[in-house]
Amino acid sequence: MARRNEEVEALLREYADLVAITGGDAFKARAYEKAARAIGGYPADVSALDAEGLREIPNVGRSIAEKVAEYLRTGRMAVVEERRAMIPAGVRELISIPALGPKKALRLYEDLHISSVDELAAAIEADALADLKGFGEKTQENIRHGIELLRRAGARVPLPSALDTAEEIVAELSGVTGCRRCAYAGSLRRMRETVGDLDVLVAAERSARFMEALCELPVTAEVVARGTKKTSVRTGKGLQVDLRVVPPESWGAAMQYFTGSKAHNIRTRTIAVHLGLKLSEYGLFDAESGESVASRTEDEVYARLGLPWIPPTLREDRGEIEAALRGELPEVVTERDVRGDLHTHTDLTDGLASLEAMVEAAAERGYAYYAVTDHAPDLYMQRMTEEKILAQRERVRELDGTRRRMRLLHGTELNIGPEGEVDWPAEFLAGFDLCVASLHSHFDLSREAMTRRLVRACENPYVDVIGHPTTRLIGRRPGVDADWDEVFAACARTGTALEVNSQPDRLDLRDEDILRAKAYGVKFAVNTDAHAVPHLGQLRYGVATAQRGWLTRDDVVNTWPLTRLRRFLRRPGRS
Structure with missing residues (x-):
């Protein structure tokens, strides 16, 4: 389970940005940045500390400690909410653009009344920033690229946050009666740097208990869809979690199917077809008779396709299939x-x-x-x-x-x-x-x-x-x-x-x-x-x-x- 340190760190960083964007004391903003960093790197979970205990953390003075204690006790920090109310939400959104800091965001708002990323993108395209001091051609190009990065990221979640959530869910579902196996798959198992959604698999004879358990977890904020084979929920941070329950004998096939990238899976399914087989999340089957020929383990599925087991982090169709067929798949560092x-x-x-x-x-x-x-x-x-x-x-x-x-x-x-x-x-x-x-x-x-x-x-x-x-x-x-x-x-x-x-x-x-x-x-x-x-x-x-x-x-x-x-x-x- 994630420590409270990370959410406190994020809140203090936001406050530092809010101080800067509203023209506040630069030293004050810097003090909150230092405190945020110190709390994020503190070994113990800060939720177990009172104000005095918080002051033992480097760069956390009495005032900051009291504000953090307030947040841990009530779930809110009054000074943050006050600063948030001082400026439009869109202006706060501007400082999330790479290459655009608080001072430039404030100038855009005050001089050109720009208060959203879309308005800024339109202003750049209309050459409306040309006469604004500090927004030369190179700066505008950097901001344009920053907007592209921000939009490309979309609702994707950083790897550590996704991993924390996944491990918490897997731990909870593993304790449900009837669970034979439970693990996360998808882009998280491939350890991509950001994750769009979570794929969680359970091997069990019956699915109802697991679907109910997922919907009732503390991390679940909204139930998107609920069924007998698949249930989707959304966490409080907006991350969608898709849970699938498969028969224990299909575990290996399901893990293989839901781990690889789309391109990797197309390659493995194509190999299956050439061998007169059909590959799905339930197993590898003889195309004519429908008889299962492999399904219990990933090793078994890959072996029947004429391949060695391929590490999840390599399953991106970057040549791993060809290397595996040649017997040249690398033994990757661990x-x-x-x-x-x-x-x-x-x-x-x-x-x-x-x-x-x-x-x-x-x-x-x-x-x-x-x-x-x-x-x-x-x-x-x-x-x-x-x-x-x-x-x-x-x-x-x-x-x-x-x-x-x-x-x-x-x-x-x-x-x-x-x-x-x-x-x-x-x-x-x-x-x-x-x-x-x-x-x-x-x-x-x-x-x-x-x-x-x-x-x-x-x-x-x-x-x-x-x-x-x-x-x-x-x-x-x-x-x-x-x-x-x-x-x-x-x-x-x-x-x-x-x-x-x-x-x-x-x-x-x-x-x-x-x-x-x-x-x-x-x-x-x-x-x-x-x-x-x-x-x-x-x-x-x-x-x-x-x-x-x-x-x-x-x-x-x-x-x-x-x-x-x-x-x-x-x-x-x-x-």
Whole structure:
């Protein structure tokens, strides 16, 4: 079941946006953003805390703690409702557009009376923003693209939210008398980055109890349709859930049928037809006699089609059928394969937990090694200095091997400047065990300049990993424009790994980019970019994205033994 932390975080972020959009104190908005982030990353469920307990969370002062306690107690936060009433709902909708912040949204409302996404799209098409300061051609193009992203996302739900809901429903239905099997399928089982609706399957002799149970679950806000074979409901967050109850002997066929993408399923049904068979959610049948030839397990169904079992994350018709027929289906990387995390933060910069707390949590995950990579000085708001990072290094060395013999690596996350330069001179960088380098600003450079910037970073002999390479934020910010084929070729040439960032609002690189980069021979690092203890658990999303990009253990450097990883990290000039 989802913690209350996430909904409190979302509410505080909304309030910060509302303060900004109504011209409120920028410091106040920033304070609420920090508190939102701290609560979202807090290990314990905040619903168990009172106002005093909430004040123990970093960046949560008395005033914010009292407001959060009010929300947890009453389900409302008065200051949020007051701010919501100050502006039209459509203006609040504007700030959800990638590339359009609160200040620009407010200017559009005050100067042009634009109060909805549709009105803004029409104004851009009519060239009505041409004379508005700060809305030049490049800005308008970015906003236009942002509107397209927003519309494309539609009612799709982020992967973690969909997974929380699905796991809660599966847990509840699994406890209903008569349940033989229960699981989610569809795009969620394929671990797509956003989910349109949930497919939940139950194997049981009778369906009535399960249909009734789904309709009565706390998560259910509306019953869309109710039947004996299928019932559809909608959750309070607008996510549609389709429940199907199938006979136990049809479980494998149903899971195969309702997991694959439409294109994948067309391929498997076509193979069935060529074999004189018919494939449905109830089984694989002889087309003439109607006799069932496979149905109980997915392995059985695929085997009868002449295929090995295909991992759900690959079932997108991206060549997995052909690879399976050739016996070349990859053994994709799993979460168990990952030996350590190579991109994490502490409260020395913008993390929420101490070095000791993060190291202890990593050790509890059974890692063989773990890297701490706090921000470097060019990200000015973090106020990093050589003295601070060297003091941290000394403490890392003291802790090395003390937690379940886990080895610690001292690294840093460098900032890739506009020309591809990074923080700190070469002689100082030589002292780190590894360096992650990431884009944190200047996202609007031209394609040529951005490509040159990234290639130069790859060519730096002290840069081991390019972190969250495209900088995208799903549904909020598009990735930077670069010639990615040239960047991938540079990574392969220089031996620089590309990160698969596990933060669920990033998942960067995305699966399509991973497939392209892999073809160049690039190596990857699946990292969490954790800023708090709970974030370490987000590795599952990065691994799933890596699977969707067909990555194996050999492709992912942090599945390697430490000795092999250290050889990979060794660069010319480094001791």
